[in-house]
Amino acid sequence: MKILVAIKQVPDTATQVKVGGDGKSIDTAGITWIVSPYDEYAVEEALRIKEKRGQGEVVAISLGPDRVREALRSCLAMGCDRAIHLNDAAWSAVDTLATARALAAVVTQEAPQLVLCGRQAIDDDMGAVTAQLAELLGWPCAYWIMEEAVDADGKTVRAARQVEGGLEVFDLPLPAVLAAQKGLNEPRYPTLKGIMGAKKKEIKDVKAADLGLGAEPAQLAVLGLEALPPRPPGRIIEGDVPSAVKELVRALREDAKAI
């Protein structure tokens, strides 16, 4: 069974991000890049499916500039068999829909039975590409999955998605798209052998023209980025606990009108 995992490279969660000179994107100087955390759950799950079935291929795919090779390399070190890098200036200002179009073109060429994505990329926090990819392919999709099991014949996948108030378990005919939620698994760390082996694995560079795509204008454009307005300074309530607690309740009711 062939599985594609779509991963995005994002700034490390602890990195300070600053608005860049153009006022529309971030200043990338000094940023540490990682594979978006939810995408690691997707990679891990793909590897587990392959291991459980005892055969198959896991292909990591990412759209982004040259630095993204490093993220793909770490997926190969985790155990993915090969990688595809969508790397073209035509994609320098993509929105989620254009990203989904490019990914859909690769999926059509590769014809996997399953595509795994993350719940959302933690840079743009859209949580959209997965559903958009499923729509463009005409495939079913399960969001925010906490469990999955592919049947022995590789014809359907049973997935439990997280919704308000519980879990809903569905059978999806394959091919299908799944979005990984935290709690699905615990991603492995690459072993030394994995890291050495990754150097020999293929990362294929793909241009828009290879997919028959041109530059398309983004449907959603960023007009501007700004830092969050600072919160007004807070107040530490001093004194012994009983009086501090009384004062807190008073302040919440009378000053902040929060209760």
Place this chain on the structure above:
Amino acid sequence: MAGAFWCIVEDDRQGRPKKVMAEILGEAARLGGGPVEAVWLTDKASEAGLTQLGELGATRVWLLENAAYAPYRSEVWSAAVAELAARESPRAILGPVTSRQREFLARLAARLGVGLAADCVALAMDGDTLVATRPVYAGKLLARVAWARGPWVATLRPNVFRPADAQGGRTAAVERPSLAAPTAQMTLVERREEASTGLPELAEAEIVVSGGRGMKGPENYVILEDMARVIGAAVGASRAAVDAGWRPHRHQIGQTGRTISPKLYMGFGVSGAIQHLAGMRTSKVIVAVNKDPEAPIFKIADYGIVADLFEVVPQLTTELKKLMEK
């Protein structure tokens, strides 16, 4: 004539719109960019629910009532709403941030070939176009975004937009459009309800009480639940508490958990790591109780108490109870 602003109804699966719909309908009316209409996909609507949508300001309800619409499946919903949109040309399609609407509106936008702005915290008409503001990079920055063309599709963060006031006597015209028969690919096997605590949903709650590693163990969360019950709050947790197995994943607040924006957030034994702040920094009022005066959460807290939470929580519950009984 300008097309309508559609508000996709999130319901309680019992035929009633959820409270958050007052916020979506209220914001659509405030924008003034077109008539406010509701689109409701359900297996069974209730009269009371339709009345409620009218009172909250929907001038029309597009009622898509069909057994195939529950359980929610993105391929079924997006086909139906896309067909209706092709006929009615709405100007905007808005819905609240819930697990299903985040998926559905993304899929619908792709089907319509238009942009999607997810998890918006502000909307404004700029002349003839809509501009949305949404947090990015874990809420460290705000992005202003706009669409190349309509319909403008967006999801709105709960508890941020001012709810419409219900006005008795306002009614919505109910339309039952005939649409192509739904074809579902996915089939529901089972629904596993979580045990009801009687406390509100984390993402929608107006007050959230959250416990971190300082809670010391799963058994101690009862003291937070007791407090939550007094003030009608939801109980959340930090990732440290979740990863320790003290609380379920769905209670995690933060970058890899839920994003919440309650009127009041109270954190107990939470240090305030940047990834936790990502999920709660847009709360209106933040209270922190931590025994370490250097804990980063105090930097964004409106009120802080430097003390042992095990001393503070029971007393706070008592005081809140007194207040509520007044």
